[in-house]
Each structure stands twice: as structure tokens, then as C-alpha cells.
Amino acid sequence: MSAEREPSVDQATADPAAMHAITAEIEAAAQGVFDYARDRLHAGPRDFAAARTPEQMRAAAGETVTEDGIGAEAALRLFTETLAPASVPVENPRFLAFIPTAPTPAAQLFDMALSATPMYAGSWRSSAGSVYAENQALRWLADLAGLPETAGGCFVQGGTVGNLSALVSARHAHRAEHGRGGAPLRVAATGQAHSSVAQALDVMDVGLLEVEPDARGRMTGPALEAALARDGGAGVFAVAATGGTTNLGVIDDLAGVADVCAARGLWLHVDAAYGGAALAAPSARPRFAGIERCDSFIVDPHKWLFAPFDSCALLYRRPELAQAAHRQHAGYLDAARVGADWNPSDYAIHLTRRARGLPFWFSLAAHGTRAYAEAVEGTLRVAREARAEIERRDELELANDTDLTVLCIRRVGWTADDYRAWSARNLEDGLALVTPTEHAGEVITRICILNPRTTVEDIAAILDTMA
């Protein structure tokens, strides 16, 4: 048995609230944090830097958690000089891989204000003001989609949790109507659905009815009907359609899919995590025709709605069905609940939550919805110009027919290794982050434009390196 360790502080006299005091050290840290935030705001997007290995990070940062603490000043310096620079500048206009992000200064600033205000935003009683404001932002999104006044939902961490929560609601509604038992449950989706849909089915232990996408990569009503007819569609309770696929940027035939869902009594979920922002753009809105008939949809403000990580807006046509699935019950919760209060914790897989919709709300409230429509239209315009730029170049081919701002590019004659080497070289040179992707068994590259600061000149500079 090891000897009792000597306590390094006198437990009898130590002040348990010492860390909560505003000391000179904390005053200095406050100044340091505000200075850093102000400097970052004015400095604009950060430059690209090489990725660090775990060994490099250990060598640079060392042991940061110690018994006596390293002090706020040292910890802040460690963050600003060593830790923060070791992150990819997702806000850089030439970050065009995956799904980028481009938070407005207003949204970023407000994230700080939110952090300075500890709030339990899971219930109306605890946080009426923030729930009210989040619901205003959700209402704007519901109106864009054409959902009825009774629609509602909440903000969750990201599209992955949004998709899972929506499909859990769908399953609960199905079981409430049809009971348990019967054929194993399934969700219909194409192979173009985001990987988080497959993960949701795995978590739920639910099967997939695979629907064949059309030549553009869309789920269509007839293809969905054919897939359901092929094996009778037993156990299928929901369809996971996509309003802007991640890899190809196409919007499913939502009207056709909605027809099939209505005829067969299936829950229609639309994953518009990336593309849903384009509902705000009059030029793109018609492509979403049919979304107004969905039972649930998601859109991520941390993608194309210019909010910082992390937030996903999850909306239901009939929130009471989601509440039946998600409301947690416990003595201490049930006794504190009041009547018809709108409690965000009732609509997804979460309980305690920060008011993560508020940075988005603040920017939306400050700038107004027109500014959002114009910013999204602007990125759609740059994507159209970039497309023309690709078509002008003999060595390049477009490999997708996008509805939005994802452009897949084939460099004639390149192998998978060529794409990988080119991508790594661009990052090393600090030029851009553009990564390869796979489509129809072929490695190509893809760019996703959603940062209003990205220009067609940025894209041309990247395309020049493919000559």
C-alpha cells in the first residue's frame, strides 16, 4: 500500500472559493483575453500553416496541467502563441475543403458575451430570454422553408446530432402509431446522404433501404417509389432526403420524395445542414420546392449562415411528436416543469445546453435578413463564376452538376496520387486548403464556396496550380 500523500495545501484553512475571486491575476487575464479577441478581430482570417504532429505539440506546449497551476498569464500565452496557431484557419477564404465556415464578427463577438453569461438554456423557466431569441431565429428558418406557424425545434451541436434527433423522433412517432414489433425498422436514403445519416442508423440499430440516385446524385420520387416497391418497403418509417449533398452539392427531388412520403405515410426528414442557407437566396429557393412538406429539417448556422461552431437548427412540423420522443423524465425535472413552457431540451438528444443559437441570432438581429440573403446570393454568384472559370480551362473538367456551391473538378490525366501531392503542396505553400474527394470510384478534387470573402480570383489562383 502506498503512503498517504501529503496534501500540498492546508485543507483546513484553504479557501474553497479562492478560484472564484477576481484577483489581480484575473483582472490581467481579462485584459489579455479582450486584447487577444480585439486583435484577432482586426487581424482577419489567419494564414495556413503546416499541421503539427503530437510530438511537435508536446515539444512546444509541454505539460500544461500541474498541481499548482501555471497561472492565467502563462496559460493564455500558451493558447495565443502555441495552441491557437496549431489549428487550421477554417475562416480563411481559401479554406475550400470539406464544408468551410465564415462567422461574422458580430456572431463571434456575441459568442464571447454568451460565455460571460452562464445560462441553462434547456428550459424556458431558466432562460426565457435566450429561448425567446433562439426561437425567433428558428422562426425565420421555418418561414424560409414554408413550415406552418406551429413548427418549432431547437439548436443542437451539429448536423450529426440534428439528423439523429430527427430520426429518433420519426421512429418514436412510427411506434406510437404502429406499435413495436413487426418488420425490422428501416430508413430510406441514397448513398449520397451525409455519413451522419449512416451513423444515426447505426446508433439507432435501424436498417437502410438504399435508394438509387439519379445521374446528378439526387434522390427522386420515382427512384424512392421503386426502392420501396422492390421489397415491399416493410419496416420503412422515414426517408432521409438531402437539401444540398456534401460531396456534390445537389438537392434531392424534394417534391417528388414528399409525394411518395405522403402516399405511404412516411416521415420526411430533410438534411439541409449545408444547403439550407440557400433557402434565403431567391435565386436558389425554387430548387427546394417540396421542403415545405417535410416533417423535420436541419440547417447548420455554423456552415453557410455565418455563425461560429457549433450550432445546428433542428425544426419539426409537429414539435409535439419530437417532445414525446425526447423529453426526459425524472422527479427533479418533472416537478419543476410548468405547463406549456417551450423547453429546448425536449426536442433533441440533450438536456443541459448552452444557448448555442444566440451567436447566430445576434448577427441576424443586428444585420437583418436581407444581409443574409445578399451574402448567400454572393457566394452562389462566385460559385457560378468559378464554374465558368473551370469550363474555360482545357485541362479541367467539372465532375458534378451542382445546385449550390460545391464544384467537383477533374484534372485530365491526374492520378489519385497527383491530387494528393497537389493538395499537400498548396497547403505547404500557404496557398489554399483544397482536398481530394472520391466520386463514382474516381479520385478528383472538390471545392465548397460559402465564405463571402472568397473571390473568383481566389479560385483562379488555385486552378492555376492545376495547369
Ligand SMILES: Cc1ncc(COP(=O)(O)O)c(C=O)c1O
Ligand atoms: C449535409 C450534411 N449533413 C450533416 C453534416 C454533419 O454536420 P456536423 O459536422 O455539424 O455534425 C454535414 C457536415 O458537413 C453535412 O454536410
